[in-house]
Amino acid sequence: MPYIGNTPAEKYAAFDVQYFTTSATASYTLDHAVANELDIRLVINNVIQEPGSGKAYTASGTTLTLSAATAGTDTMYCVYTAKASQTVNPPAGSVGTSQLADDAVTTIKINDDAVNSAKLSSTAVDNTNTNSTLITAQTAKTSLVDADKFLISDSAASGALKYVEKQYLPSGALVSVGSQSGTVDVANVTFDNVFSDTYTRYMMMVDYMLPASANVEMRYNWRKSDSSDQTGGYTYTGLELRQGTTDEYAASSGGATNSGVLTHNIQTGNGEHGVRALFDIYRPGTVDGNATMHYIVGRGTYRSYDNDAVQAAHFYVSSNNYNTTAFTGIKVYFNSGNVNSYKIRMYGVIT
Numbered sequence: 001m002p003y004i005g006n007t008p009a010e011k012y013a014a015f016d017v018q019y020f021t022t023s024a025t026a027s028y029t030l031d032h033a034v035a036n037e038l039d040i041r042l043v044i045n046n047v048i049q050e051p052g053s054g055k056a057y058t059a060s061g062t063t064l065t066l067s068a069a070t071a072g073t074d075t076m077y078c079v080y081t082a083k084a085s086q087t088v089n090p091p092a093g094s095v096g097t098s099q100l101a102d103d104a105v106t107t108i109k110i111n112d113d114a115v116n117s118a119k120l121s122s123t124a125v126d127n128t129n130t131n132s133t134l135i136t137a138q139t140a141k142t143s144l145v146d147a148d149k150f151l152i153s154d155s156a157a158s159g160a161l162k163y164v165e166k167q168y169l170p171s172g173a174l175v176s177v178g179s180q181s182g183t184v185d186v187a188n189v190t191f192d193n194v195f196s197d198t199y200t201r202y203m204m205m206v207d208y209m210l211p212a213s214a215n216v217e218m219r220y221n222w223r224k225s226d227s228s229d230q231t232g233g234y235t236y237t238g239l240e241l242r243q244g245t246t247d248e249y250a251a252s253s254g255g256a257t258n259s260g261v262l263t264h265n266i267q268t269g270n271g272e273h274g275v276r277a278l279f280d281i282y283r284p285g286t287v288d289g290n291a292t293m294h295y296i297v298g299r300g301t302y303r304s305y306d307n308d309a310v311q312a313a314h315f316y317v318s319s320n321n322y323n324t325t326a327f328t329g330i331k332v333y334f335n336s337g338n339v340n341s342y343k344i345r346m347y348g349v350i351t
Contacts, residue, residue, distance in 0.1 A: 016080040022073075026066040032080055033061045039082035040064075045074055174203060174347040181343035188333030189344055192227050195285035195328050199348035202281040206262075206300070206332065208342040210273040216334050218262040218277075222284065222294065222320060223329030230327065234260040236318035260318035262298055262332065272340075275302040277314065280349075284327045294327060295319030 018031045034040055037051035037059040049056035057066050070076060178194045195202065210216055222230040237253045238261060263277055277300025284294050298316040332344060 016083055017077055018080070019077045022070040022076050024069050024071060026069040028064040028066075028076075030059065030062045030064050030078070032083055034059050034080070034082065036060060039080065041079045041081050042076070043078070044070065044076045171351055173350040175199075175350065176345070177202070177348050178346040179344070181341075183341045186334065186339050186342060188331050189342065190223065190329065190331045191344075191346055192223055192329040193225075194330070194346050195281075195326075197285050197326075199351070200283050200286055201349040201351055202284065203347045203349055204279040204281055204330075204332075205345045205347075206275070206277045206279070206342070207344075208275050208334075209340040210275065210302075211338055211340055216338060217264060218332065218334055219259040220262055220296070220318075220333070221259050221331045222323075222325075222327040223331055224325060225328045227329070229331060230320060230323065230325065231258045233320050233323060234258065234318065235320075236261040236316060238264055238314065238316040240264055240314050259333075260296065260320065261316060262296070262318065263300055263302075263314050263316065273302050276300055281330070284330070287324060287326045291322035291324045292326075293319060293322055 016032065020028055030040070037057055040051075040059060042049040042051070042057050042064075044056075051057060051059075055067065057064060059065070064078070178191050180189050180191070182189075206218070208218075224230060234257045235253075236257075262279065263275070277298055279296050279298040281296050282294065283292055286292055286294075296316070296318045298314065298318070300314050
């Protein structure tokens with residue numbers, strides 16, 4: 001049959017039900033007023049009663065009258081058949097997953113605080129998926145590394161920290177294994193237990209500040225598992241490109257020394273100097289057969305803060321000839337100790 005106006009919204013219908021507390025009486029009060037007893041269906045002790053005068057019950061307005069009094073042990077309820085409650089919303093708990101279309105629920109419909117760590121599984125990171133999202137993204141991170149996972153994204157737009165397993169990182173990725181810094185004169189800085197067979201190559205980044213009145217040579221010793229130094233057997237070859245001297249370069253070398261050289265004497269005479277050097281460390285925690293060559297390749301520059309000029313660039317290769325010990329650490333020290341501040345960072349390199 002045609003109609004005028006908007007299409008009516010589909011509705012969900014349910015009948016109101018009233019449960020009574022029975023006693024030895026024949027009169028009860030209804031929650032909703034009715035025209036007569038035909039507007040309700042009365043059930044006593046699970047038996048449907050016949051409505052009408054001279055029958056089981058009559059009703060008018062909010063008064064329900066029984067033909068015989070009930071007992072306190074009886075059960076009684078009525079269904080308001082003439083009063084169906086209708087709503088355009090489905091009843092609570094009536095919608096299941098089969099009623100939802102795929103991808104129908106978006107983040108727009110989810111409160112910001114609705115999903116927390118309690119709702120996420122501890123196995124939510126997929127080892128084979130480089131886009132896996134770390135479940136502890138709400139926790140403040142103090143390191144780039146979380147167990148065997150490496151931070152590859154910290155996007156404020158996405159609001160998620162992305163981690164992947166080390167084995168899925170590209171070759172050359174860096175994994176922090178240690179860092180030390182200070183703002184007072186220091187003679188040496190020791191990193192114990194940073195090398196292992198996890199990596200065959202490491203990178204060490206060294207920054208330090210020199211006063212204007214001292215020369216500093218940076219050297220190193222390998223550290224053993226008992227936290228002692230490896231002394232003897234070091235060789236090195238270095239090349240220094242200088243500025244402001246008659247020599248464009250100076251070469252140096254040494255053999256069978258008690259320590260390896262990382263940078264040669266840094267000349268200070270033009271004011272405070274800053275030094276930055278990078279070192280590739282090869283196979284410190286590895287021994288193949290009877291002996292292994294452990295060696296360091298370094299390069300660096302130092303800059304005068306008085307004239308803002310690069311004073312020299314260094315290139316060094318230093319090694320410990322075919323040692324049978326797998327080293328677990330390194331001690332970096334300065335021959336004069338006159339270092340105003342320093343920061344040394346150590347990384348394992350994915351290969």
